Amino acid sequence: MRASAARRKxxxxxxxxxxxxxxxxxxxxxxxxxxxxxxLFTAAAVLSSAGCFGxxxxxxxxxxxxxxxxxxxxxxxxxxxxxxxxASLGDSITRGFDACSVLSDCxxxxxxxxxxxxxxxxxxxxxxxxRAGTHAWNFAKTGAVVADLPGQxxxxxxxxxxxxxVMIGANDACRDSVEDMTSVEQFRTTFTSALTRLRRDLxxxxxxxxxxxxxxxxxxxxxxxxxxxxxxKLGICPSMLKDSDALDAAANARRQQVADRxxxxxxxxxDTCGRDVLCRxxxxxxxxxxxxxxxxxxxxFHPSKAGQQQLADMAYRRITASTS
Numbered sequence: 001m002r003a004s005a006a007r008r009k010x011x012x013x014x015x016x017x018x019x020x021x022x023x024x025x026x027x028x029x030x031x032x033x034x035x036x037x038x039x040l041f042t043a044a045a046v047l048s049s050a051g052c053f054g055x056x057x058x059x060x061x062x063x064x065x066x067x068x069x070x071x072x073x074x075x076x077x078x079x080x081x082x083x084x085x086x087a088s089l090g091d092s093i094t095r096g097f098d099a100c101s102v103l104s105d106c107x108x109x110x111x112x113x114x115x116x117x118x119x120x121x122x123x124x125x126x127x128x129x130x131r132a133g134t135h136a137w138n139f140a141k142t143g144a145v146v147a148d149l150p151g152q153x154x155x156x157x158x159x160x161x162x163x164x165x166v167m168i169g170a171n172d173a174c175r176d177s178v179e180d181m182t183s184v185e186q187f188r189t190t191f192t193s194a195l196t197r198l199r200r201d202l203x204x205x206x207x208x209x210x211x212x213x214x215x216x217x218x219x220x221x222x223x224x225x226x227x228x229x230x231x232x233k234l235g236i237c238p239s240m241l242k243d244s245d246a247l248d249a250a251a252n253a254r255r256q257q258v259a260d261r262x263x264x265x266x267x268x269x270x271d272t273c274g275r276d277v278l279c280r281x282x283x284x285x286x287x288x289x290x291x292x293x294x295x296x297x298x299x300x301f302h303p304s305k306a307g308q309q310q311l312a313d314m315a316y317r318r319i320t321a322s323t324s
Contacts, residue, residue, distance in 0.1 A: 077277050081320040083162035083206060085135035086121050088112035089152040090167035093213070094140035098296040099305050105142055111303075111311035112165045113138045119312045120165065120319065137161065145171045146187055149194035157201040164198065164205055165315065167285070169212035169265040174237035178257045181239060188268045195272055195279070207279040208319055210311070211266045211286035215240045216259040218301055221292055228300030236301055262286070280324055284314040 088094050088110065096114065100106035108116040113136040115122065121136035129135050137159055139152045146168050156164055168191075172182035182190075198207065215237065222228045223244045232241040240258045243251055266286055273279040292300070294307035303311060 079206065079278070079280070079324065080162065081322070082124055083319075084125065084129075085159070085161045086113055086124065086163045086165065087137045087156035087159060087161035088140055088165045088167075089149060089156060090140040090165070090210075091144040091171050092140075092142035093170065093303060093311070094138065094165070094167050095142050096308060097142050098298045098302045099308055102298040107138045109305045109308045110138055110140075111308045111315060112136075112140075112167075114308065114312075117305060117309050117312060119308075120163075120315055123312070123316050124163070124319070135161075140167075143171060144168065145182060146190045146194070147182075149191070150197055153194060153198045153201065157198075160202065161205060163208065163319070164202070165208045165210070167210040167212075169262070169269070170215065170237075172265065173212070173215060173239065173258050173261050175239050178239050178254055178261075181258070181261050184261070184264045184268065187265055188272070191268060192272050195276065199276065199278075205278070206319075207273070207276065208315060209269050209273045209279060209281045210315065211269060211281070211283050212262045213288075213290075214259070214286050215262055216255055217289060218295070219244065219255065221290060222295055222300035224292060225300050228295075231299050232301070236299055241301070280318055282314060282318040284318065285311065288314065 092098075092105070094110055094112055096106035096109045098104070098106075099109050108114050109119075111117065111119055113119055113121045113133075115131070115133060121133075122130045125135055137156065139155045141148060141152070144152070149166070149168060153164075169187070172187060175181050195207070198205070219240050222232075222241075229244045232244055240255055263286075266283070270281045270283070273281040288310065290303065290307055290310070294304055294310055296302045296304050296307075
């Protein structure tokens with residue numbers, strides 16, 4: 001009742017101008033209400049698209065699960081210090097050349113996968129698995145250079161090892177002359193390509209890259225043995241070992257060229273490996289000062305069984321380190 005009275009009084013209180021305005025009929029009011037609703041709906045849509053009401057990615061509209069999926073949130077890659085399988089790549093050192101008998105491979109004492117030394121495989125794999133040799137493969141080849149890595153990687157990839165060890169580069173420096181040594185640029189291109197292929201074929205496999213040994217140090221130690229110097233004349237690493245007794249300026253310059261090239265190779269290995277989160281480079285091999293007892297008693301250049309054990313110790317420390 002009061003509402004009706006109020007409506008009756010409003011026309012009387014209005015000004016003459018107000019009275020001149022026609023009151024909307026029920027049909028007109030209905031049309032206006034429809035237009036107002038359309039305007040409000042359109043405004044809401046515009047504001048929503050501008051983010052004022054929260055976009056489709058607003059966590060408040062999808063709950064906590066959607067909110068947690070932030071861009072760039074990836075699972076951290078963690079180095080496994082106890083890989084369950086190993087494949088070794090490289091040259092004569094990893095084949096145990098001249099460690100057991102003259103001019104012969106002896107993979108049983110290989111620092112990486114050997115069974116007659118405390119190799120990586122013997123230390124990292126479960127005892128039964130290590131003895132069986134079912135999860136350790138040696139694809140290294142005596143005389144191999146960096147250009148041979150792709151083929152070795154292809155062979156290893158078929159087994160999908162959890163860890164691959166690489167020791168390569170000594171033969172790239174051990175050529176007939178310093179002019180024949182693999183150039184640094186070629187070494188970089190080939191090794192980078194090989195590691196890229198490895199990562200493509202084995203995206204989750206860890207890689208241990210050993211530095212190239214100090215060939216000049218091996219010359220310095222091995223030349224102490226007269227029999228070793230005679231063996232070197234057969235053609236072992238001529239760029240470094242030929243004319244082993246010569247100490248003239250030209251001979252010293254030649255040996256230093258080889259030593260410098262090895263240093264450059266190691267820089268390539270370190271830099272390339274450093275760009276891969278699942279790769280660890282080890283400078284310890286180049287830094288190690290092998291003794292006569294740790295060199296082959298047949299050529300006084302390759303590691304003996306004792307030398308292979310030292311290589312295994314160095315690699316084990318690097319691979320099982322808590323940080324890279």
